[in-house]
Amino acid sequence: MTSAPTDATATPSGPPARPPLMPLDEALARVLAQATPALEPEWVSTFEADGRVLARDVASGLAVPPLDNSAMDGYAVHAADCAAPGAELGVAQRIAAGSVGTPLAPGSAARIFTGAPVPPGADAVVMQEETQALAEGACVRIQVAVKAGQCIRKAGEDVARGAVILRRGERLTPAGIGLAAGVGLDRLAVARRPRVALLQTGDELVTPGTVAPQDMQPGMIYNSNRFFLRALLQRLGCAVVDQGVVPDDRAATTEALRAAAADCDVLLTSGGVSVGEEDHVKPAVRELGALDLWSIAIKPGKPFACGHVRRADGSAAHFIGLPGNPVSSFITFLLLVRPFLLRLQGVVDVALPTLSMRADFQLGRPDKRREFLRVRRNAEGGLDLFPNQGSGVLTSMHWADGLVDHPAGSTIATGDLVRFIPLSELLA
Structure with a gap:
């Protein structure tokens, strides 16, 4: 993310004047503006595509269903032969799903099963429950008046040949995956997963499992942010590179950011981004790239930082710094980081559902x-x-x-x- 610094500037009277609080909508617009171009596409198995973002439209090469077919088990008939209840017809053929019948002569019926193609000449299907088999199945009595078109699924009523069934920029769902498979696609072009480096700073942070609760020293806290941020990133389809806790040291912080930027698209930290607060992340990011500090007019979650860290080849990784309080970190992630990561994958509609x-x-x-x-x-x-x-x-x-x-x-x-x-x- 590239942007001009907005740190507080000195006033004639001496102390720095803090910039006005930035509206959330403006902050979001600035963040989303940095999420271009979208990540390059890759091909994945349709089996593995749930939650991924389509990189191109998906059109169907065939109609679904490809032929008129029966909506239930029963008998295919000519409706004109069964205008009144009680018509008796000879059963000329048996059509199961996966097989195709022969043309149906007037005055006859075809035993048919759900999903089987309706034979040429038939224009209605009567459900089994509305019939009575006669002569050991050689004949059938139709016990209801039949209307043309009943119980038939028309060719192409689900998907027309050539129709776009899935749009570029949409996140795939189980139903979407089923649609793709239903038109014969075993691979889909999706945006590459964002690689996100998750870094934590603070000598007061303790990783659960390394120190028992009764042995915690005064001033130390368990690092909850690392755990929920990792889970949030994974739910958004990101490949998380967990860097753990970086020591409170300028050189160590700079090196951790430099190394993470070489292999990741986004660097995400929490804590140490309040305006005026001394920490090693801010000077390290400025040394390696650029940093913008914002005070956003929301509660909770006022402090927020974004910028970029340059790589050796001249390209850059995005940098986002979240507030340290857990609820503030969680909510700013949902409001700002989530839409940014979705847009980076090509999602167009990232508006909050309300x-x-x-x-x-x-x-x-x-x-x-x-x-x-x-x-x-x-x-x-x-x-x-x-x-x-x-x-x-x-x-x-x-x-x-x-x-x-x-x-x-x-x-x-x-x-x-x-x-x-x-x-x-x-x-x-």
């Missing part, structure tokens, strides 16, 4: 920042608010099934309609 829902809580204190409140749907069709909305309370993210996108400077009264963002779609 629903209008009823608030079964009140929020009487307006905030100057746009808030993202952790909520959960209740049995009455409304939303409950987690009682502690602190940026360090990761319990709130585990408890919640969505976020309320709450505008700055406003309050919420019980019964108000609010913008609900379901986490199920963001985490899919």
